[in-house]
Amino acid sequence: MNVRMLCLGFLTFGDSTGYEIKKAFQERLSLLYNAGYGSIYPSLNKLHEDGLVMLREEAQNNRPDKKVYSITPEGRACFETYVQRTPGEDHFRSEALTTLMFSHLLPKEHVSDVLDLIIATYQEKIHLLSEDCDMKPTPSEKFLCGFGVKVREAAIDYINQNRHMLESCAQENSKKQTDGVE
Amino acid sequence: MNVRMLCLGFLTFGDSTGYEIKKAFQERLSLLYNAGYGSIYPSLNKLHEDGLVMLREEAQNNRPDKKVYSITPEGRACFETYVQRTPGEDHFRSEALTTLMFSHLLPKEHVSDVLDLIIATYQEKIHLLSEDCDMKPTPSEKFLCGFGVKVREAAIDYINQNRHMLESCAQENSKKQTDGVE
DNA sequence: CTGTGCATGTAAATCGTTACATGATTGC
DNA sequence: GCAATCATGTAACGATTTACATGCACAG
Known part of the structure; x- marks a missing residue:
């Protein structure tokens, strides 16, 4: 389960921006995973390229356009298939x-x-x-x-x-x- | 703590070859770490370049020469310094x-x-x-x-x-x- | 004759972290 | 004035995984 799939997973909960997904990682998944912008933004671009998510850009004054992503039917199907595979082994690093x-x-x-x-x-x-x-x-x-x-x-x-x-x-x-x- | 440092660490227990270090990872550290040849052999080469380990090659019939590594005083000092730093956080991935x-x-x-x-x-x-x-x-x-x-x-x-x-x-x-x- | 163990490695691909770059707003 | 929050990203680097490549010995 890499950052790309997890971003897709978060979008099953509802539309979101890269910035909000970063927060979701911190608040909801920090026990298992953490991701920075450096992996989240490229992941979202890749998902968009692959047609697994859509985006609408919302203009804002004095801020970069907000890019709101939503999952497409293909994305949802892809994630559901992925998440029903037999999961791999745990890893613990200390x-x-x-x-x-x-x-x-x-x-x-x-x-x-x-x-x-x-x-x-x-x-x-x-x-x-x-x-x-x-x-x-x-x-x-x-x-x-x-x-x-x-x-x-x-x-x-x-x-x-x-x-x-x-x-x-x-x-x-x-x-x-x-x-x-x- | 990356594979390179762990190889150095294993050599504090005694001389060893890359092949044996692979086994040591499996038998002694598999709860925390696992490494394949693809990371061990390049690590040993790097350690050798840096003068942290020495090697002697033992000829064998019908096998590649066995490369037996041993830690140098610099390597030992380096590892001891490293291992006395405050350790980073745990990571658990499931x-x-x-x-x-x-x-x-x-x-x-x-x-x-x-x-x-x-x-x-x-x-x-x-x-x-x-x-x-x-x-x-x-x-x-x-x-x-x-x-x-x-x-x-x-x-x-x-x-x-x-x-x-x-x-x-x-x-x-x-x-x-x-x-x-x- | 097939698989396991011994023994070495390389190359490409994947993945993630860290540092950098920009810039307005709001609260202390 | 300074830090935090909002909001986007890129580039370089570091690390590991995976697949490939070779080849004998020995046991079942």
Whole structure:
């Protein structure tokens, strides 16, 4: 599922501009995806070229014309076909956890700091999600929101219960490796 | 953390060839990252150019020469500096969950199928991880392995308890939208 | 005789991020 | 006066995926 398809998907909810789609990514999909103008505008152009969306330009004073996109029947059919395919695998990327795979190279304090940072980041996200959850416009978004909370809560519990595994294999003090290169 | 840095990181565990590094990605880091030859071999070449790794070529009969890479002191220093930076944010991408954001377009059975598929996939992963966990060579890997299990267990629980939210907003029968384009 | 493992790579395509470029309006 | 919001985009870069290309050994 790339930015192009997701833009098409957002247009199934109603007409929209590139600018608004950017906001939709932030407000509705930021748990799973984020996109910048640099990918959204070219995507919309491509969708238009392919006849999957239409646009009407609305003149505005002192602003660039607003380009309001709407999905065409072909676009809708295309998206529905796409979304009924068997979905691919999940991907989870964490620079923090990846870093911790190399705990043997890190001073103990740094390992603890990274673990604390992960927990703090997750806690903040949980906080934001909990606040938003009830206000989400669709059941799907509520579901995803709750998912984000529960998974992070489990992650925090796990980290608190098992962090000693990492902290005990880290470098005992902040002595750098540069002297121990062998 | 890109493939180049991860290759460098693997070499802190000991000398290795590109082929072996590919296996290391699969066996040790597949929860967080996966890389193919198409990114590993060019990465190793770049690292060599930059003087961060050395290589010795071992002739073999009827096979391409084996290129055994080892990390240089500069490479080690570079990696340690890199790994002590404050890590960036996590990213979680799920095509299945993204699909479910569009439940309003999907026949109910398909929503259920996708949910069942997510659960089955997670369960299989949990099974594989649980078996491997004890055999993992480093505490870091055990930690990560356990993390993968716990988080997926929480996800499955959440899905089972809340799937009705999605199933009730899906299309009641398998009637396609093509007639209801408005 | 077929598939798996060993062992290397290149080239093209796809995809996304980041930085740049423009410019008025509104609220603090 | 400064930041934020509205509103559009392009260009360069970076990263990864995928398909291609080669070829022996060994097990079933």
